[in-house]
Amino acid sequence: MATLNFALVNTTGSNNVYAYITGQAIDNNNALFLLQADGKTAYFPTSPSSTLTALSQDCAIPLGASGSTKTVTIPHIAGGRIWFVRDGKLTFYVNPGPALVEPSSSNPSDPNYNLYWDFCEFTWNSAQLYVNITDVDFVSLPIALALTNTSGVTQTVQGLPPGGLDTICTALRTQNSKDGAGWDKLIISKNGANLRAVSPNTGITLNNSLFKSYYDAYVDQVWSKYASDTLTVNTQAAAGDVTATVSNGKLNFSTGNISYNQPSTADIFSNSSGAFAVSGDSTKDAITARLAAAFNRSTLLTNTKQPNGEVVSNYYQNSVTNHYARICHATTINGRGYAFPYDDVGPSGGTDQSGSVFDGSPKLLTVTVGGLTNAVSENTVSETVPQSSVPPPVPKKPSRLAGLKNVWHKFSHS
Template identity: 40%
Template sequence: MLLPNGTFYHPTCASSQTSPVLITADTAIPLGGKGSTTNINIPGYISSARVWYASEDVLKFYIVWNPATNSPTMVIPSAADPSDASADVNWGFVELSYTGSGLFANVSYVDFVGLIMGIRLEEKAPVNGTGVQMAQGLQTNAIKSICDGLTKQTGIDGLEWEKLCLADSKGNLLRVLSPSLYISDQPTAFENLWTSYNDKVWKQYQSQVLTIDSQSTNGNIACQVQQSDGLLHCAGSSTTYARPTANEIFGCNEGPFAISAGANDIHKAIVPRLCAAFHRSTLLSSGGNVQPSLPASSYYADQASNWYSKFVHQFEGDGRGYAFAYDDVAPNGGADVSGSVSTGNPGTLRIFVGGSG
């Protein structure tokens, strides 16, 4: 954790600490008012880090001994647990890695939409172009707009979309949970979202070939459903693919989308592209027999779609920001909707809190 004085703080606890204990060190870095800038220098390299922001209150972090790793483990705020100490706080984060290879950051809504923010990365002495990359983040009133869209979608298909919207203790809209986070507590939610769509996909690709463009030296991978076992078989893959459930699609890391230690590179290429195609409902679209190949304008055209992701992108200032795990999948030359910025020559990373307009 980074302290206000610009040094790293490493919270710890004894091996006897089996219940989470509040970290009381002052790790909050106060920000100024609207239009102000707070400068922060990172004193060393960090990997898989988060820059957390909260409005009108500080977030509460805890530490507990983890016998599985034989080391202290930090307990972070939960966006979904109503009993969490920070449940009534408006907060969010930017994901960040800064190593000897450079800097990577992204705006992520994979788990939830909370405090609105965007990012701008400026290279040090850029060689080509302006040396500036940006993900604007969500618009100022995006949470209400997203929830209006989700409520309307519930009226159309009767599914739990409107329940993704959470209010604070005063009844004000506070955040929007992703379907995958909501399902972690409500496992039967959305279970029939892709049932009919899956039937059509499996029927179509019994007689047609689904081509996965690996976008690597592995080239195009031919896939087809075999009637003998009802599984999708892909040439050269270390595994076969069963029809995914809604839970597996939303998470992209279980069932046919699990990547085991022994998985080969072809399977590793198929998983993100196939899972993204289900989220965006492009498998039955014209040209959808090649994944990825379609432009972002063709995403979410079927009722069997991740409507949370659809509305998140709709109300982003530039349409960029991860709304599910493999939202960085794009056709060659296509628009990057993931909201990530990176460079091997980092200068300044600017994080804007409050929205893009």
């Protein structure tokens, strides 16, 4: 069975950090997979008779003292996650299926809610290893990636610097002082310290009155503009360029009888509800991804061609925009990292924003939790990854990443 090494590096300053690795074992009929505490033994939970059944094996992988590196070995995995927790241990459960009950950042009754934890996501199959950091649901612990292939070339995503969470929380408070929209409500604290900053979509889950009509005026302006102008969307797929104008209250496209009602703020932040719900029509779903990205970045009033013709410096310039995403990108060392589900949308040949690394011939993945303390090595490739080389967006579940074809098993404690 094929295996691959991951090097997990602890730079948190804490000597009490654990990792967990979960996913679906591709070479074992996609069975639910966790790695045991020794970092090399697979654990395949069986279907329990009741919900919220405790794991029968210890899957908390100790990383050792700050500055230490723990090397683990994994098989081919789909829908993988590498979880990190500082100063505690995470609690996972198994439901009938079996289905894994993951830690929740949006359920205050979850046993992990008041812990410092975070994760990155990956899929490793016979074609490639694909890994990304993510702020789609929340941001807490800094995570950085370095993927070295068999030719010795390394790709990196540097992620948040040490103390990045505090920087983000300060910026959210500053933004709220400007517009009073509720950005400070995205900050979750513990004993007066910042625990995490959640995304607007997660924030709405915690408080359904948050951002209730935040985008309404901007959406009205977009609809007014395209009542007389023509919007062109490059699907970056077989349909190529498609055009649309507004009539009878809908944004109507010239192909496939595709149209959109005005999206709500919740639709825009989730990328997957209401007007932006997954349709199963590949052309419409490609358009949806690009519209959702343009609304989050607030570029539809300044550019009639989406996503081509855009540059990163034009993103988030309107006063009504996804300021959480803006702040996350501004805080990461190189500006890369998923901040909303379709953050991997971008102009062909443009700069990738998604914070991913991928290679068909991987040798070692190094994941650093706590923030990078050293400069990038000389053999590291450029951080500017051409957008055309990034796996294209695909329809996905809410608050999950467009570049990964994952099925996540969740259970509500409420």
